[in-house]
Amino acid sequence: MTGGAAGPADRAVVCGLGYRLPERVVTNAQLCERLDATEDWIVGRTGISRRRWVEPGEATSDLAVGAGRAALESAGGGPVDAVVLATTTPDYRCPATAPDVAARLGLNGVAAFDVSAVCTGFVYGLATAAGFIAAGLAERVLLIAAEAFSTLLDPDDRTTQPIFGDGAGAVVLRRGRADEPGAVGPLVLGSDGARAELITVKAGGSRFPFRTAVPDDGSQYFQMRGREVFRQSVERMSAAATEALDAAGWELREVDRMITHQANARVSAALATRLGLRRDAAPQNIAEVGNTAAASIPVLLAQAALDGTLKAGHRVLLAAFGGGLTWGATTLTWPELEVHDA
Amino acid sequence: MFELLKSVMSEVLQLNVDGLRPDASREDAGIDSLAVVELSLVLKQHHGMEITDDELFELATLAEIVTLMEQRKRTAA
Known part of the structure; x- marks a missing residue:
């Protein structure tokens, strides 16, 4: 090749x-x-x-x-x-x-x-x-x-x-090739297992398996320590985004659209503030679809491409944060794509 | 320092600060459990003040937040 x-x-x-x-x-x-x-x-x-x-x-x-x-x-x-x-x-x-x-x-x-x-x-x-x-x-x-x-x-x-x-x-x-529109740029990935407790569904795995009955202590449900997750998500995503931009050789002012994991509208706003990115460069769909976890970035990409918010040639920064803790970011120049409404 | 707090609340947290007095409670002024994180991040990034969201969360009034900001400003100087 x-x-x-x-x-x-x-x-x-x-x-x-x-x-x-x-x-x-x-x-x-x-x-x-x-x-x-x-x-x-x-x-x-x-x-x-x-x-x-x-x-x-x-x-x-x-x-x-x-x-x-x-x-x-x-x-x-x-x-x-x-x-x-x-x-x-x-x-x-x-x-x-x-x-x-x-x-x-x-x-x-x-x-x-x-x-x-x-x-x-x-x-x-x-x-x-x-x-x-x-x-x-x-x-x-x-x-x-x-x-x-x-x-x-x-x-x-x-x-x-x-x-x-x-x-x-x-x-x-x-x-x-790396110079084509749509080529996924340098990827930044990380994790912090020392903070695994912040986001959990504890029961049903090998540590606390379901045997005959589902526990009634809430451990079968998703649990999140909201305030700490909020801080970690803003700090980790901003650091990963900055690192991905550096690796791609892009300046923040060259970013046309920042598509981030839609955790909470206030996380997205705080992230834009911290990076110094104008808020209209960071489209959101969370009001209508909520936080769809791993799906949030591609769902937002598709909806933004369909409504014209995201156009071919735009320089796009992607950033995500989640349980684990895990985080990641990358860049790409948006390609010509035919996207159909779901 | 109260003016600095109000400007951060208005410009960054996008809260209404009209007629806000120092004795207003933190919650009534709109600084909820997520806003203490936003405030902590901005005070550190833009004003060099190290105040954790846990510390802010324990404070009941804006006046108490201002006092802590003044202390940390001196520490940083």
């Missing part, structure tokens, strides 16, 4: 994009029927007005298949050599969800596995897909980030229940 003067064709280039949200809309008013909270309190704390949740019986794979199909159509069809699924909410504890998704997309037989990095899953997935291409294992990779996070939430916890939405976003990555 030599590319002559233009550089080797060993990079991952975005060539397809799609997303899928579940049909069911859940408003703040609906949540407040049960929670000890008001609609104003939820909007003030999170910036979220409504979110989409799966119906009972609907699973992560169902959303993943929809997003994956949309991304493959956007890429003009054709084969892929691997399906990587970033998720916090696999359909089952065993096996991984990606092989089922691949089979349902007509891709049975290709390499398929899940990546677990919570809300940073999409950026870790980009690194995984880029590695497959650089190592010569794949010419094209379908990367899907899909979450049914509502299935993890404590129905009585006002600090987590309003925040999360379900959804899926996907990209197709092909082999290409």
Whole structure:
């Protein structure tokens, strides 16, 4: 794989994009029927007005298949050599969800596995897909980030229940050169397991397995230490974003769009303030879809590309932060893409 | 220092500071549990004051926040 003067064709280039949200809309008013909270309190704390949740019986794979199909159509069809699924909410504890998704997309037989990095899953997935291409294992990779996070939430916890939405976003990555539009730039990834306690679903794993009964102490639900997570997310994402810009040789003022994990509208605002980026360069969709965890970046990319907020030629900075703790950032110049509404 | 706090509250936290008095409670002034983090980050980044969000969270009024800011400004100087 030599590319002559233009550089080797060993990079991952975005060539397809799609997303899928579940049909069911859940408003703040609906949540407040049960929670000890008001609609104003939820909007003030999170910036979220409504979110989409799966119906009972609907699973992560169902959303993943929809997003994956949309991304493959956007890429003009054709084969892929691997399906990587970033998720916090696999359909089952065993096996991984990606092989089922691949089979349902007509891709049975290709390499398929899940990546677990919570809300940073999409950026870790980009690194995984880029590695497959650089190592010569794949010419094209379908990367899907899909979450049914509502299935993890404590129905009585006002600090987590309003925040999360379900959804899926996907990209197709092909082999290409670093100087092409859509080429994934230098990737910055990190983790801090010493702060694992900040974001957890403790029960149901090997430490606290479900045997005969589900525990009733809340440990089966998603738990988050909000204030510390807020601080860590702003500090880690700003540091990772700065490092990714340096590695790409870009100045902050050259960034046209910063697409970040949609954790909370106030995290995004604080991040823009800290970096010194004008807020209109950081589009958000959290008011309408909530925090869709790993799916939030590709869902926002797709919606921003569809409504014209994101245009071919834009210099784009991506940054994410999640449980683990994990974080990551990268850059790319937005390519010409045909994106279809979900 | 109260004016500095008000300007950060207004410009960065986007809170309404009209007619705000130093004896106003932190919560009533709109500095909730997330805003103490935002305030802590900005005071450090732009004003060189090391005040943790835990410290701010323990304070009941704006006057107490101002007192702590004055102490830390002296420490930093």
